[in-house]
Amino acid sequence: MKQITGGVTAAKGFMAASVEAGVKYKNRKDMAMVYSQIPCMAAGVFTTNVVKAAPVLWDKKIVTESAAAHAVIVNSGIANACTGKQGFDYCEQTAQAASEALGIPADSVLVCSTGVIGMQLPIDRITEGTKKLAGVLSDTTEAGDQAAQAIMTTDTVPKQVAVEIEIGGKTVTVGGMCKGSGMIHPNMCTMLAFVTTDAAISKELLQEALSEDVVDTFNMVSVDGDTSTNDTLLVLANGCAGNEMITEKNADYETFKAALHYINETLAKKIAEDGEGATALFEAKVVNADTKQNARILAKSVITSSLTKAAIFGHDCNFGRILCALGYSGVQFDPESIELYLESEAGRILIFKDGYATDYSEEEATKVLSAPAVTAYVDMKMGQESATAWGCDLSYDYVKINADYRS
Amino acid sequence: MKQITGGVTAAKGFMAASVEAGVKYKNRKDMAMVYSQIPCMAAGVFTTNVVKAAPVLWDKKIVTESAAAHAVIVNSGIANACTGKQGFDYCEQTAQAASEALGIPADSVLVCSTGVIGMQLPIDRITEGTKKLAGVLSDTTEAGDQAAQAIMTTDTVPKQVAVEIEIGGKTVTVGGMCKGSGMIHPNMCTMLAFVTTDAAISKELLQEALSEDVVDTFNMVSVDGDTSTNDTLLVLANGCAGNEMITEKNADYETFKAALHYINETLAKKIAEDGEGATALFEAKVVNADTKQNARILAKSVITSSLTKAAIFGHDCNFGRILCALGYSGVQFDPESIELYLESEAGRILIFKDGYATDYSEEEATKVLSAPAVTAYVDMKMGQESATAWGCDLSYDYVKINADYRS
Numbered sequence: 137m138k139q140i141t142g143g144v145t146a147a148k149g150f151m152a153a154s155v156e157a158g159v160k161y162k163n164r165k166d167m168a169m170v171y172s173q174i175p176c177m178a179a180g181v182f183t184t185n186v187v188k189a190a191p192v193l194w195d196k197k198i199v200t201e202s203a204a205a206h207a208v209i210v211n212s213g214i215a216n217a218c219t220g221k222q223g224f225d226y227c228e229q230t231a232q233a234a235s236e237a238l239g240i241p242a243d244s245v246l247v248c249s250t251g252v253i254g255m256q257l258p259i260d261r262i263t264e265g266t267k268k269l270a271g272v273l274s275d276t277t278e279a280g281d282q283a284a285q286a287i288m289t290t291d292t293v294p295k296q297v298a299v300e301i302e303i304g305g306k307t308v309t310v311g312g313m314c315k316g317s318g319m320i321h322p323n324m325c326t327m328l329a330f331v332t333t334d335a336a337i338s339k340e341l342l343q344e345a346l347s348e349d350v351v352d353t354f355n356m357v358s359v360d361g362d363t364s365t366n367d368t369l370l371v372l373a374n375g376c377a378g379n380e381m382i383t384e385k386n387a388d389y390e391t392f393k394a395a396l397h398y399i400n401e402t403l404a405k406k407i408a409e410d411g412e413g414a415t416a417l418f419e420a421k422v423v424n425a426d427t428k429q430n431a432r433i434l435a436k437s438v439i440t441s442s443l444t445k446a447a448i449f450g451h452d453c454n455f456g457r458i459l460c461a462l463g464y465s466g467v468q469f470d471p472e473s474i475e476l477y478l479e480s481e482a483g484r485i486l487i488f489k490d491g492y493a494t495d496y497s498e499e500e501a502t503k504v505l506s507a508p509a510v511t512a513y514v515d516m517k518m519g520q521e522s523a524t525a526w527g528c529d530l531s532y533d534y535v536k537i538n539a540d541y542r543s
Numbered sequence: 544m545k546q547i548t549g550g551v552t553a554a555k556g557f558m559a560a561s562v563e564a565g566v567k568y569k570n571r572k573d574m575a576m577v578y579s580q581i582p583c584m585a586a587g588v589f590t591t592n593v594v595k596a597a598p599v600l601w602d603k604k605i606v607t608e609s610a611a612a613h614a615v616i617v618n619s620g621i622a623n624a625c626t627g628k629q630g631f632d633y634c635e636q637t638a639q640a641a642s643e644a645l646g647i648p649a650d651s652v653l654v655c656s657t658g659v660i661g662m663q664l665p666i667d668r669i670t671e672g673t674k675k676l677a678g679v680l681s682d683t684t685e686a687g688d689q690a691a692q693a694i695m696t697t698d699t700v701p702k703q704v705a706v707e708i709e710i711g712g713k714t715v716t717v718g719g720m721c722k723g724s725g726m727i728h729p730n731m732c733t734m735l736a737f738v739t740t741d742a743a744i745s746k747e748l749l750q751e752a753l754s755e756d757v758v759d760t761f762n763m764v765s766v767d768g769d770t771s772t773n774d775t776l777l778v779l780a781n782g783c784a785g786n787e788m789i790t791e792k793n794a795d796y797e798t799f800k801a802a803l804h805y806i807n808e809t810l811a812k813k814i815a816e817d818g819e820g821a822t823a824l825f826e827a828k829v830v831n832a833d834t835k836q837n838a839r840i841l842a843k844s845v846i847t848s849s850l851t852k853a854a855i856f857g858h859d860c861n862f863g864r865i866l867c868a869l870g871y872s873g874v875q876f877d878p879e880s881i882e883l884y885l886e887s888e889a890g891r892i893l894i895f896k897d898g899y900a901t902d903y904s905e906e907e908a909t910k911v912l913s914a915p916a917v918t919a920y921v922d923m924k925m926g927q928e929s930a931t932a933w934g935c936d937l938s939y940d941y942v943k944i945n946a947d948y949r950s
Contacts (some may be wrong), residue, residue: 187878218866220879220898253863254900360849363871365863418866442767442849443945450946456660456772463594464770471594472627491627493661532939533719538850539857 137394143296145280146311147334149376151273154286155530157265158211159258160251165286167262169234169269170330175204175244176372179343181350183367189217191247192368194227198246199343205372206244208330209266210287210329210428216249216257233263235406237270247369248328250315251289278312284313287328290537291317301395303388306379308335310395314369315415316407316504317359329354329369329403335392336375340397345393346371346543353400356432356525358440359411360534370398408439408526409509413533417509418448423522424515429518430467431523437465438512439527448510449529453478455487455502458512475515480507544802553718554741556580557784558680561693564672566656566665567620572693574669575617576641576930577737578751582611582651583779586750588757590774597623597630597653599775601638605653606750610720612779613651614641615737616673617694619722623656623664624772633666640670644677655735655775657722658696694735697944702813708802710795711788715742715801720774723814724766724821736761736776738808742799743782744789753778753802760807763839763932765847766818767941772948778803781874815933816845816916820940824916825855830929831922837874838923838930844872845919846934854916856936860885860908862894865919882922887914 145152150172157167178197182192198205209230216223231245233239249257270313273279284294298311307347314329337345346369354369375381382388409417425431438444441461447454455476463471472491482503504510557579564574587606589599605612616637623630636742638652656664691701704720709948720735744752753776761776782788789795816824827845832838845851848868854861862883870878879898884891889910893901911917 185867185870186872186875187866210836215863218863218878218895218898218900222899252861253867254895363867365867435699446942446945449942452947454659456622456625458771459594460592460660460772463592463772465593468593471625488625488661491625492629493625523549530942530945532942534849534858535853535937535942538853538937540859 137398138296138300140300142277142298142333143280143284143311143313144170144330145275145277145331146298147309149374150276150332151336152279152283153272153274154282155265155272156266157211157261159211165282166212167265167269168283168286168331169273170208170283171238171273172206172372172374174374174376175206176374177337177339177342178205179339179346179371181347181369183423184363185363185365187218187365189215189249189366190219190223190227191216191249192366193224195246195368195370198243202243204244205246206240207238208246208271208370209234210248210328211262212287212289213251214249214255214257215251215253215323215366217253219256222256223256226484229259229513230262230266233266234270235376237267246370250252250287250328250366253365280313287315289315289408290412291315293410295403295410297399297402299395299398301391303335303379306377308377308379310335310399312403314398314403314407314498316371317410317412327354327364327367327407331371333373334376335373335382336379337373338394341382341389342358342371342373345396349393349397349400352523353397353404356436356444356523357404357408358436358527359408361516380426408528412533412537414528415531416448416529418445418527418529419509419511419524421511421524422514422516424517424519425521426519428521433465433467434462434514435523435525437461439525445527445530448505449531451502451505453498453505459488460514462514469516469518473517477513478511479511479513480504484506544805545707546709547705549705550687550691550718551577551737551739552611552682552684553705553833554716554739556741556781557739559690559777560676560679560681561679561680561689562675564618564668566618566668569785569865574665574672574676575621575690576680576694577615577644577690577739578680579613579779579781581781581782581783582613584744584746584749585612585777585779586746586753587775588754588776588838590661590771592770592772594625594772596656596773597626597634599773600631601634602653602775602777605650609650611651612653613647615653616641616644616676617655619696620658620695621656621662621664622658622660622773624660626663626804627808629663629769633664633669636666637669637673637744640673641677644674655695655803657735657773669888671850677873687720696722697819698722698817702810702817703932704809706802706805708798710742710786710798713784715784716740717742719810721810721814724817724819732763734771734774734814738778739807740780741783742789743779743784744780744799748789748796748950749778749780752803756800756804756807759930760804760811763843763930764811764815765843765934766815768841780843811915812933815935818935819937819944821935822938823855823936825934825936826916826918826931827852828918828931829921829923830926831926832928833926835928835930839929840872840874841921842930842932843868845870846932849937852934855912856938858909858912859892860905860912866895870920876923876925884920885911886918886920887911887916889914
């Protein structure tokens with residue numbers, strides 16, 4: 137597996153476009169399109185929130201019922217959530233506009249929105265934007281870069297990654313882009329993520345690979361504990377790589393799955409790292425838990441704790457908050473037998489063992505905690521299962537961003 | 544029921560004391576004692592965190608196994624949590640010191656701590672403080688006030704309340720004090736709460752009344768979603784009111800329970816209102832839910848949402864975040880059928896109905912949201928059950944307090 141530059145346009149046959157549609161923001165691109173020159177197998181995972189945005193309902197239908205997917209239209213600024221039947225009709229109108237502009241079936245068009253909840257889309261500007269998008273499609277890296285920019289809301293950086301693998305002698309590419317960065321606690325995911333690949337793979341296996349992988353990647357990320365109404369992760373596979381179609385769980389499937397995992401994990405970490413107001417990536421690695429599910433619950437409880445996140449922001453070794461978060465996770469364990477380490481590029485320190493704090497140096501600990509990426513490493517000493525979760529610190533800026541996000 | 548002034552010393556036979564023991568803070572009282580002149584029935588509810596502080600383990604034992612309780616010793620500054628066997632031994636030594644100073648059995652002494660996790664208590668100063676406390680006991684309102692001050696950590700105000708009721712022609716008093724104000728998401732419950740009463744009631748009924756009531760009072764409060772290692776709520780009943788002992792669930796029991804509920808709910812709301820960095824009390828009232836438990840889950844999900852809390856801080860009617868929080872609570876419902884109102888002393892506004900935002904005035908909404916206490920009122924239209932939860936907004940000061948709490 138080799139990481140290459142680019143994102144959604146890296147795989148053969150994929151194009152992207154972005155325009156200023158004036159949905160809500162001024163003087164910035166706010167609509168993007170991802171388009172495959174030939175029809176794709178599509179797989180998707182969506183928010184588990186009972187309050188699902190209209191585009192989530194639309195896309196679930198397309199992924200489940202349509203034979204193929206051809207394009208994805210995305211707008212930032214307004215989430216099209218809590219918008220009733222009108223919101224769903226607007227998804228259909230957007231797909232219809234894309235259908236006419238691109239000469240593809242309307243039921244092969246996926247639609248995604250991110251932004252403020254409860255506001256109706258300015259549908260005229262959306263359909264106008266869709267037509268413009270169709271006119272500026274390009275397969276260049278720049279087109280992918282700009283699409284990744286257009287889908288941002290409070291994100292501070294565009295997020296994309298791509299890799300090349302080899303399947304049956306053919307070079308296969310998997311690339312993706314996503315956006316965060318608040319209301320992030322995916323439980324598939326205001327997270328939107330799009331992965332494109334030129335691999336030839338059956339729809340069933342594509343969905344299975346995605347559904348399995350999301351559990352240990354996007355679902356292990358949290359910025360603020362709020363599971364959005366819009367979380368969507370879509371994968372489009374158009375087969376342009378020319379590999380023999382993957383239809384069973386053979387070595388080719390495993391190779392593809394490893395690449396998909398790398399793309400998903402990298403994008404997921406980018407979301408955590410760029411969480412609203414974040415100054416540091418905060419990772420929790422739980423090892424030697426009794427079950428995989430318990431390892432996941434423990435790791436996620438630590439990166440979700442507001443108190444722990446505030447301590448990370450303060451570079452304060454208030455390790456009791458980590459133990460506290462493990463303790464209320466719902467998982468049973470003996471606090472006296474666990475070991476807690478803090479680690480970063482600045483070093484690794486054993487903080488707690490045998491029920492007592494070690495006599496670690498506060499100065500050293502502050503150094504470790506002042507790095508741009510900090511890991512809490514917890515050895516449960518109960519079994520052999522491990523899991524990693526990714527979050528970020530809780531800063532003044534998180535509050536600032538969210539106290540006046542709509543203004 | 545009549546509210547009167549005072550707290551833990553309001554009921555007959557109860558005394559309180561507070562001293563500067565120098566546990567961690569300088570130049571402030573940091574130890575308190577509550578003492579009954581005659582032995583009490585004791586009931587308690589404690590944190591469900593797997594990582595339980597040493598005093599929680601000690602108090603559970605006393606409440607369960609001892610025939611009577613006589614005194615409670617509390618220190619602020621250090622939580623005596625994650626302190627191993629030594630931490631538990633320190634509880635025993637504290638009880639022993641109280642036993643000698645007061646001439647009561649060591650197993651009738653309850654011990655509570657609140658503050659930083661993972662640090663050992665300076666036991667010499669604690670036992671010295673305990674002896675001093677025994678020397679300055681008083682049944683005055685002032686003694687109660689000062690005890691309520693001594694147990695504060697990041698709290699900005701002392702919290703206490705007392706009421707009088709009549710049982711069998713006798714005046715019975717129930718009073719209490721508590722402290723918050725971070726790591727608050729009680730799930731019995733760094734919350735400590737102490738209720739004293741001169742009612743005569745059997746130990747079994749006292750515990751039952753407490754365990755039942757806590758579900759709709761302290762357990763419906765959240766400041767930051769972190770369930771502490773130390774949460775403890777103790778009730779001491781010494782029978783000094785002279786009422787006929789309550790030993791069955793008769794009208795007297797209901798009268799007592801109503802008074803206990805008033806004390807618990809008032810103290811619980813005071814904790815939410817004084818949450819770390821809070822500028823407003825934020826209440827969620829869910830009505831017409833299908834089950835009581837679902838009503839509780841929905842209400843708690845709203846007051847726990849970081850995004851909603853930040854919007855309340857900004858006086859921003861970002862109501863989509865409330866719908867989002869209802870949606871990810873785990874409870875199933877039809878988003879199109881619910882009604883959402885925002886209310887405060889400044890007015891009441893219908894915000895969302897039939898799947899759509901109403902055309903409410905943003906100016907009016909901002910006015911409602913700028914009050915010191917704001918309620919989100921949600922009508923689920925599914926049944927007849929209701930619940931109320933109490934939280935607070937998320938401000939810059941929450942981050943500030945918790946980024947450098949230990950310093």
